[in-house]
Amino acid sequence: MALSKKLLSQDEVVVRHMHTHIKVILPQIIGEILLVLAATVGSFYVPEDSRSWALPTIWIVVLILTVPFLLIPWVKWISSTYTVTTKRIITRKGVFTRTGHDLPLTRISDVQLEKNVDDRLFGCGTLALQTSADDPLLLRDVPKVEMVQVEISNLIFHDIQGAIDADPTN
Secondary structure (H helix, E strand, O other): OOOOHHHOOOOOOEEEEEEOOHHHHHHHHHHHHHHHHHHHHHHHOOOHHHHHHHHHHHHHHHHHHHHHHHHHHHHHHHOOEEEEEOOEEEEEEOOOOOEEEEEEHHHOOEEEEEOOHHHHHHOEEEEEEEOOOOOOEEEEEEEOHHHHHHHHHHHHOOOHHHHHOOOOOO
16 A cells, blocks of 8 residues: 555655565464465375365365464555655554554654564564654564665755665665
């Protein structure tokens, strides 16, 4: 879900639009792969006289388990976004009830970075955007977190081109 252009001011440009890192739903993906493998092996070993009812039953169970185990977490993941623009940081999440937070860059006084062991492994981390209030905006599991930190810092110091050029793959 990309951010709608109508939500941007006239001279505002999207620098980066992203979802949280895929590691958030990696356990569900691995679990789904194991579930399909188990169903495949189970289908292979079903006795010949039971195939007419056992095979459809196995795969219907797999389908039923996939909805809460993989599909719902994936929809939640895909509907949660972080957007960095030339004027603000925008967070949005939710499927039926959308919630969000817009933080103007002019209110950010500090950008803190935190990476634990698994964040280092996956190349992501948490950004804490500090304002004059004592309640920082936390952006968890941000992919390419160092790059995003540099982009936000460049934008805070009014180096818009430096922020846009910070990621050569963009």
